Amino acid sequence: LKVQAELRHALERDELVLWYQPKVGLPGAGINGVEALVRWQHPERGLLPPCEFLPAAEHSGLIAPLTEWVLRRALIDQAGWTATGQDWTLSVNVSARNLDAPGFVGYVTALLAETGARPDRLMLEVTETALAGDADNAVRAVKELGALGVGISVDDFGTGYTSLSHLRGLPISEIKIDRAFVADVDADPQSQAIVRSVIELAHGLGSRVTAEGVETVEIHRWLVDAGCDEAQGYLYGRPVPWPQVAVEPIAEP
Numbered sequence: 001l002k003v004q005a006e007l008r009h010a011l012e013r014d015e016l017v018l019w020y021q022p023k024v025g026l027p028g029a030g031i032n033g034v035e036a037l038v039r040w041q042h043p044e045r046g047l048l049p050p051c052e053f054l055p056a057a058e059h060s061g062l063i064a065p066l067t068e069w070v071l072r073r074a075l076i077d078q079a080g081w082t083a084t085g086q087d088w089t090l091s092v093n094v095s096a097r098n099l100d101a102p103g104f105v106g107y108v109t110a111l112l113a114e115t116g117a118r119p120d121r122l123m124l125e126v127t128e129t130a131l132a133g134d135a136d137n138a139v140r141a142v143k144e145l146g147a148l149g150v151g152i153s154v155d156d157f158g159t160g161y162t163s164l165s166h167l168r169g170l171p172i173s174e175i176k177i178d179r180a181f182v183a184d185v186d187a188d189p190q191s192q193a194i195v196r197s198v199i200e201l202a203h204g205l206g207s208r209v210t211a212e213g214v215e216t217v218e219i220h221r222w223l224v225d226a227g228c229d230e231a232q233g234y235l236y237g238r239p240v241p242w243p244q245v246a247v248e249p250i251a252e253p
């Protein structure tokens with residue numbers, strides 16, 4: 001309860017900050033885009049990670065104004081890097097509750113018009129569980145956002161307890177393989193089978209596929225050989241304020 005009241009103030013006082021992690025194309029590992037990751041610059045407790053306040057936001061209804069703040073801030077930042085000549089796509093995480101709320105698509109539409117941002121340079125990351133079950137509102141929202149030209153990315157893919165049937169008919173531009181499968185994919189045959197299947201599934205659906213949590217050159221090379229399109233992880237770059245976004249060169253074999 002305390003964190004809710006504080007978070008309300010944080011939104012009013014602009015205490016949230018966005019850091020960005022690069023998403024690189026394979027095999028070259030140039031920056032294709034960045035993912036916005038929210039932090040809270042708390043006046044007493046320092047820089048807080050999302051796990052310290054997103055659950056409270058989800059449970060209190062503050063996730064709507066929080067996501068609106070994130071989207072607005074991120075599109076302003078994108079205008080900043082575009083002005084410096086960087087053509088990076090922008091990925092923003094949205095929660096199941098955002099997609100379920102009636103005003104969400106209207107908010108995104110109005111914000112794109114207001115900021116002049118190109119819809120096809122924005123990607124919204126949703127978890128597969130947000131689209132599963134009887135998520136009629138979320139499915140409708142995703143279809144409407146896709147029709148606007150906004151990219152839809154399925155985040156943390158492979159970890160939800162869902163069937164694949166809910167992906168049918170959705171405008172999915174990207175599937176992100178959860179880092180649990182990526183972490184040992186250079187060594188574990190079962191992770192290899194899962195990652196290969198998700199790459200084939202994504203391509204069969206006409207989507208791009210991104211591996212999350214790439215930490216070693218060995219995993220990078222395995223993903224290149226397996227035909228993965230994009231990657232993200234500490235090997236290439238950690239989340240930082242956007243003017244510091246850069247990627248580590250990958251060592252040649």
Ligand code: G
Pocket residue numbers: 036037038049050051054070093094095239
């Ligand atoms: O930044 P970090 O690695 O701590 O992110 C942890 C989790 O928080 C990730 O699952 C990420 O998707 C989520 N997250 C980060 N920023 C946002 C945001 O702006 N909105 C939502 N809904 N989730 C976010």
Ligand code: G
Pocket residue numbers: 021037093155156179212213214215232233234235239
């Ligand atoms: O669920 P989502 O993919 O949005 O989560 C992003 C989170 O993953 C962020 O908190 C980010 O800091 C973290 N992350 C990004 N790259 C790596 C990595 O290479 N290894 C690990 N362990 N975490 C990572």
Ligand code: MN
Pocket residue numbers: 035093125155
């Ligand atoms: Mn994400």
Ligand code: NA
Pocket residue numbers: 155156157176178179212
């Ligand atoms: Na993820």
